Amino acid sequence: MATPDDSEVLKAPYALQYTYTRSTGPVLGHFFAGLMAGRVLGARTATGRVLVPPAEYDPDTGEAVEALIEVGTAGTVTTWTWVDAPAESAPLSRAFGWALIRLDGADTAMLHAVDAGSPERMATGMRVRARFAAEPRGAITDIVCFDPVEAS
Amino acid sequence: MSREPCAVIGVGQTRHASRRKDVSIPGLVREAALRALDDAGLTFADIDAVVLGKAPDTFEGVVMPELFLASALGAAGKPMMRVHTAGSVGGSTAIVAAHLIQAGVHERVLTVAFEKQSESDAMWALSPRIPFQPTLVAGAGGYFAPLVRSYIQRAGAPPHIGVEVAVKDRLHALRNPYAHLHMEGIDRAMVEASPMLWDPIRYLETCPSSDGACAMVLASERAARGAARPAWVRGTAMRSEPTMFAGRDAVNPRAGQDCAQALYREAGIDDPRRQLDTAEIYVPFSWFEPMWLENLGLADEGQGWRMTDEGATALGGRFPVNASGGVLSSNPIGASGMLRFAEAALQVRGMAGEHQVDGARNALGHAYGGGSQFFAMWIVSEERP
Numbered sequence: 001m002a003t004p005d006d007s008e009v010l011k012a013p014y015a016l017q018y019t020y021t022r023s024t025g026p027v028l029g030h031f032f033a034g035l036m037a038g039r040v041l042g043a044r045t046a047t048g049r050v051l052v053p054p055a056e057y058d059p060d061t062g063e064a065v066e067a068l069i070e071v072g073t074a075g076t077v078t079t080w081t082w083v084d085a086p087a088e089s090a091p092l093s094r095a096f097g098w099a100l101i102r103l104d105g106a107d108t109a110m111l112h113a114v115d116a117g118s119p120e121r122m123a124t125g126m127r128v129r130a131r132f133a134a135e136p137r138g139a140i141t142d143i144v145c146f147d148p149v150e151a152s
Numbered sequence: 153m154s155r156e157p158c159a160v161i162g163v164g165q166t167r168h169a170s171r172r173k174d175v176s177i178p179g180l181v182r183e184a185a186l187r188a189l190d191d192a193g194l195t196f197a198d199i200d201a202v203v204l205g206k207a208p209d210t211f212e213g214v215v216m217p218e219l220f221l222a223s224a225l226g227a228a229g230k231p232m233m234r235v236h237t238a239g240s241v242g243g244s245t246a247i248v249a250a251h252l253i254q255a256g257v258h259e260r261v262l263t264v265a266f267e268k269q270s271e272s273d274a275m276w277a278l279s280p281r282i283p284f285q286p287t288l289v290a291g292a293g294g295y296f297a298p299l300v301r302s303y304i305q306r307a308g309a310p311p312h313i314g315v316e317v318a319v320k321d322r323l324h325a326l327r328n329p330y331a332h333l334h335m336e337g338i339d340r341a342m343v344e345a346s347p348m349l350w351d352p353i354r355y356l357e358t359c360p361s362s363d364g365a366c367a368m369v370l371a372s373e374r375a376a377r378g379a380a381r382p383a384w385v386r387g388t389a390m391r392s393e394p395t396m397f398a399g400r401d402a403v404n405p406r407a408g409q410d411c412a413q414a415l416y417r418e419a420g421i422d423d424p425r426r427q428l429d430t431a432e433i434y435v436p437f438s439w440f441e442p443m444w445l446e447n448l449g450l451a452d453e454g455q456g457w458r459m460t461d462e463g464a465t466a467l468g469g470r471f472p473v474n475a476s477g478g479v480l481s482s483n484p485i486g487a488s489g490m491l492r493f494a495e496a497a498l499q500v501r502g503m504a505g506e507h508q509v510d511g512a513r514n515a516l517g518h519a520y521g522g523g524s525q526f527f528a529m530w531i532v533s534e535e536r537p
């Protein structure tokens with residue numbers, strides 16, 4: 001078969017987009033409602049672990065979680081990295097840290113941004129506290145970021 | 153080729169509805185899975201592997217649902233896979249799960265299929281604007297309407313047949329507590345008065361859009377020991393063909409005929425019209441009942457509509473079709489095929505409740521998908537192979 005050269009091969013953009021909805025269900029629904037009220041809810045499993053953010057089912061056993069309980073809005077950084085030049089989609093417009101943060105009363109850590117100003121202020125084991133949005137929408141971004149809590 | 157015997161020992165399904173806002177997608181599949189496990193007297197801990205099916209990812213916008221749903225289905229630390237064959241997927245998912253038992257790989261397999269149509273728009277997800285191709289903008293009804301018209305012409309069928317099927321399946325659904333549509337007082341006048349959507353298909357001759365899930369526990373002979381009323385898998389078959397090729401008969405596709413004949417051979421059935429007691433056939437638009445009866449060899453070509461017209465396919469008739477109410481009464485697309493397979497199993501287990509076909513011993517479950525290009529079928533029996 002004769003093959004056209006590359007300049008003869010047509011191509012066109014193909015944007016595939018639809019509008020979807022999501023039903024959050026009873027567990028994540030309460031978690032997001034809690035964020036709107038400035039509270040963080042975790043899921044307590046049958047084995048007594050507290051998952052934050054909550055899951056509907058214990059990832060270890062597959063059992064339904066037993067209860068939603070309130071955990072602290074402050075916590076401890078378990079590991080972190082630094083972003084010198086934030087992309088447009090980043091949660092903060094100035095340099096910040098991404099950290100895994102275990103909130104007080106939780107057994108798991110969640111990923112969020114820490115507005116520490118400089119990497120010198122970041123450390124594993126540091127204490128941070130959630131900064132809530134002035135106009136919450138019922139999303140994880142209702143926590144704008146975490147602020148370092150200086151040891152007193 | 154020797155196969156390990158495989159039995160359905162647990163069946164579960166959700167309540168099907170337009171919108172199941174009370175549950176997330178994980179919560180929806182979980183509801184069906186727990187009912188199947190409960191029916192089997194088992195827990196997630198007893199399951200060796202999970203086989204999941206659903207229709208295209210564009211329907212909910214969840215890519216890799218098997219990862220998303222692993223914890224809801226207790227799959228941690230176990231083999232899990234996803235099957236996809238468009239609308240027939242519920243059937244082919246059950247078949248893949250059955251093969252894992254028949255191959256001797258696993259003892260107990262949980263198989264689940266779902267769709268949460270309220271989270272998307274299946275019609276437009278079927279009509280993307282692909283460059284260099286005319287946009288279909290038709291949905292399934294627009295695609296199938298010309299095939300229905302062609303069938304009516306070829307068979308010389310009277311126009312009321314589609315209406316009869318629509319009424320019959322909704323009357324059946326009134327006996328099925330899980331069915332999406334419970335249309336008290338449904339009759340021919342109601343169907344005839346409904347808007348013509350895609351001539352000759354009226355609104356009430358069309359399946360609904362449903363949220364729902366279905367699950368089954370399949371077991372080896374050893375694992376089925378002690379199970380109350382297992383349904384034995386006597387045969388499975390899948391076939392596919394391209395959507396369009398010169399000379400294709402899209403009204404009575406070759407792939408469907410071949411699939412049925414292969415199925416009967418495997419199940420040791422040489423006279424399906426006498427040896428089968430009932431069938432759950434994938435009928436999303438009413439006219440597909442006579443069309444598939446012919447494709448399946450359960451009626452002579454051009455004669456399927458007579459079975460409908462004589463009342464043979466209604467409960468109490470000589471060959472009840474879709475005693476559950478069928479796809480015309482509940483259509484969570486990805487799960488619709490598995491519901492056909494599961495309802496066939498319920499019939500031969502004698503567990504179909506108000507829509508039980510008296511004395512059903514051998515039942516056919518059927519699913520098709522795409523542009524009538526994927527077929528999946530099984531025969532289940534009260535008798536062990």
